[in-house]
Amino acid sequence: MLILEDVAMAVEDHGENKEILKGISVEFKPGKLYGITGPNGGGKTSLAKVIMGIYKNTGGKIYLNGEEISSLSVTERARKGIAYAFQQPPRFKGITVQDLLKIANPDMDEALLRKSLRDVGLCPEDYLERELDTSLSGGEIKRIEIAQVLARRARISIFDEPEAGVDLWTIQKLIHIIMSNYKEGSDSTAIIITHNENVLPVCDEIIVIKDGVIDVRGRPDQVWPFIRDEIECKRRMECRGEMVYGIE
């Protein structure tokens, strides 16, 4: 179980102390799927990065299975079973998709390696030898990032806006895979940062982060009245063809 106790995070911004997260206390239990949502700039990605250790919390404590991990590095946290799929995945020239998946899970055999790509809607023949450079489209690199996190079979898997640049068909398939991996009874937890109206209803719990604090949390039916307007507004913007989920 992952526990955040009164977690705060601040950065130095143009000579000023900018508080990005304030007093976040939450428990993420095994076998559950959590949705984190809320307005842009609310602090969702910062929270994910604090859990992964990319940003260090400046207040409060983080526990993984009873052990305080606040001072551990990203690598140490990864070894302890936390995985994070970036909102904007990094690209690595000279490293192939196959290399990345093997680093993610060295025990994976060829069949599983291929399945992990098919699960995210990519044909292994077309992608295993591709380099993780700028020749891959935003949607392709996003799917590969999700595949490598799924391949890790981590205790805590965080997916940062998996819907960004990914078509609806693939998102439906991903929801199905994530739900079967992190269902009741398993010892793994999935945390999905999302604005997607198809993903949020299937979560066990939704946490709304606004202005660096937990604004609302609860079951989807409890939280929906608080987020309906924002989700519907985004859908209308998408219908008009505006860029809502930007990928660089």
Ligand SMILES: Nc1ncnc2c1ncn2[C@@H]1O[C@H](COP(=O)(O)OP(=O)(O)OP(=O)(O)O)[C@@H](O)[C@H]1O
């Ligand atoms: N390293 C940093 N330095 C300065 N400000 C930062 C830094 N990282 C995040 N922020 C600021 O913290 C706030 C929260 O950012 P964050 O990316 O966590 O929001 P978010 O809820 O994930 O937004 P979105 O939905 O747009 O992805 C924003 O105002 C952002 O500009």
